[in-house]
Amino acid sequence: MATQLLVHARRIAVGGTSGLTGYAAYKSQTDPIHLFWDLDHTILCSISPIPANDIGGEKNSGSTVSKCPVSLNSMLPSPPPLDQFEQIDDDFDFDPQTLSPNTRTYFRPGAQAALRLCSLFATNHVYTAAQESYTNNILTELDPDKSLFGPRVLHRDDYPQIVKEGKNLEVATDNMQRAILFDDRERNFKPQRYENGVAVLPFTPERVANCHGKWGGYIEELQECARLVGISLWSHVHFSGDARKVVKWVRNWKEGKKEDAKS
Numbered sequence: 001m002a003t004q005l006l007v008h009a010r011r012i013a014v015g016g017t018s019g020l021t022g023y024a025a026y027k028s029q030t031d032p033i034h035l036f037w038d039l040d041h042t043i044l045c046s047i048s049p050i051p052a053n054d055i056g057g058e059k060n061s062g063s064t065v066s067k068c069p070v071s072l073n074s075m076l077p078s079p080p081p082l083d084q085f086e087q088i089d090d091d092f093d094f095d096p097q098t099l100s101p102n103t104r105t106y107f108r109p110g111a112q113a114a115l116r117l118c119s120l121f122a123t124n125h126v127y128t129a130a131q132e133s134y135t136n137n138i139l140t141e142l143d144p145d146k147s148l149f150g151p152r153v154l155h156r157d158d159y160p161q162i163v164k165e166g167k168n169l170e171v172a173t174d175n176m177q178r179a180i181l182f183d184d185r186e187r188n189f190k191p192q193r194y195e196n197g198v199a200v201l202p203f204t205p206e207r208v209a210n211c212h213g214k215w216g217g218y219i220e221e222l223q224e225c226a227r228l229v230g231i232s233l234w235s236h237v238h239f240s241g242d243a244r245k246v247v248k249w250v251r252n253w254k255e256g257k258k259e260d261a262k263s
Helices: 002-030 070-075 111-118 132-142 186-192 205-211 215-237 243-262
Strands: 033-037 044-047 084-087 103-107 122-127 179-183 197-199
Touching: 033 215, 044 132, 044 205, 084 132, 103 132, 111 122, 111 215, 179 186, 179 215, 179 243, 186 197, 197 243, 205 215, 215 243
Parallel strands: 033 122, 033 179, 179 197
Antiparallel strands: 044 103, 084 103
């Protein structure tokens, strides 16, 4: 009897997974969700000027304490190095003669994989308050074949109101039920009355340093990226068809955690 129950349970689980996958594929063809991604402190972290030593070197390693047990860090090989590159960010001083890079950009662990996963069922957009030249530098490294974002890139040179007014999703879609903005700055959610915005844990220089050689910090970033993929997929297949309902639940859950922490 127990064996039969186990077999039925497995069939239900497999059937449920297959059904969800099929529904997600159907929605991606008929009514895909639009995901708008901020760049700085969401997908990546850029540091200008370039630090004399790598931010994860011994001089900087004590700036943030890893939550991963020391024994685990000593037992396992070091986590993979962060994907990074150097560029010229013309928001800062640089030498026009040598054109030496003045900025080092680190990609958040898991961010590139998260974007690739989301591109399987959603329509990805870049939505950044950065200038066009900087945005192009990023996309040359992040999306060289334009398979993730294609031409769907919004930056401040085309939409200067981003800086003072926030990120209005209506410049790219007229269906707010099928749109989410991932951003570390909640003030950017104002144009849609905060109904479409999911706050992302800021990927700051301190968090970059905590990823170097430390599994605790590295895993935290992977968890954050997994959370964003989960929110995206849930919003995509939600029975109501309205992503704002999922965003509201995420916000209420976050506020609940804050209240629990205070009490």
